[in-house]
Amino acid sequence: TFAFERARGKVARFVGAHSPKEIVFTRNTTEAINLVARAWGDANLRAGDRILLTTMEHHSNLVPWQQLAQRSGAKLEFLEVDGAGRLVLDELDRKLAGVKLVALTQQSNVLGTINPVRQIAARAHDAGALVLVDGAQSVPHLPVNVQELGADFLAFSGHKMCGPTGIGVLWGRRQVLESMPPFMGGGSMIRSVSLYESTYADVPARFEAGTPAIGEAIALGEAVDFLTDVGMEKIFAHEQHLLAYALERLAEVGGLRLFGPASAEA
Numbered sequence: 001t002f003a004f005e006r007a008r009g010k011v012a013r014f015v016g017a018h019s020p021k022e023i024v025f026t027r028n029t030t031e032a033i034n035l036v037a038r039a040w041g042d043a044n045l046r047a048g049d050r051i052l053l054t055t056m057e058h059h060s061n062l063v064p065w066q067q068l069a070q071r072s073g074a075k076l077e078f079l080e081v082d083g084a085g086r087l088v089l090d091e092l093d094r095k096l097a098g099v100k101l102v103a104l105t106q107q108s109n110v111l112g113t114i115n116p117v118r119q120i121a122a123r124a125h126d127a128g129a130l131v132l133v134d135g136a137q138s139v140p141h142l143p144v145n146v147q148e149l150g151a152d153f154l155a156f157s158g159h160k161m162c163g164p165t166g167i168g169v170l171w172g173r174r175q176v177l178e179s180m181p182p183f184m185g186g187g188s189m190i191r192s193v194s195l196y197e198s199t200y201a202d203v204p205a206r207f208e209a210g211t212p213a214i215g216e217a218i219a220l221g222e223a224v225d226f227l228t229d230v231g232m233e234k235i236f237a238h239e240q241h242l243l244a245y246a247l248e249r250l251a252e253v254g255g256l257r258l259f260g261p262a263s264a265e266a
Helices: 002-015 029-044 063-072 117-126 174-178 214-230 232-250
Strands: 023-026 050-054 075-079 099-105 130-134 153-157 168-172 190-193 198-200
Touching: 002 023, 002 168, 002 214, 023 029, 029 063, 029 099, 029 130, 029 153, 029 168, 050 063, 063 075, 099 117, 117 130, 168 174, 214 232
Parallel strands: 050 075, 050 099, 099 130, 130 153
Antiparallel strands: 023 168, 153 168, 190 198
């Protein structure tokens, strides 16, 4: 238990969370996003509400919202991608009208585009919407601090950041997590149980029903130690250097069409 909870603390520090209680262990990014769609979405979305996504989303940040829209009667809206692989934000404020949730990737798994999440999140909050960020690609490759990000949820996976499979993370603002009902019922997520009703544990235990992935979580903590020792700023700078070199050499290949931003700064 000590090692398991110590790993939670390591992850919390790695992403700049205020408290380890804001860290929920899941199986992967997909489960983390589904947790929000079920626990927050089912409790808060109604027919006519809107969810704003982007056309560059991974299936994991698309299908759960399609399913939520089908259950609730909410409607999906999308930010488009321009020819350079960047989000078109000209009509962002108009598209935010009536939106309850914005869900977007911080870094595209296809194009490599790093989206201006902080800017989008600020405008989303002004419009009264919460923001979920798919950090599966960004958290392993660049410095991510949830306080600077400005979002309400961040989801990411251990296996993309030198950790094992079968472990993922949902970070959520504590006040938002505390407002959400459980995603699954069973052991560990309860405070008291009787034959006809139960009361639920505080976060994050409320969202971690059943036997957790103990070994996987501890191993994720070790991976976080490794990445921290190397330095996320150094990792990001190295990848930017490799990308700049790749783009320079690929430009020499005749007839080759590149998709996505044409500079390493994107």
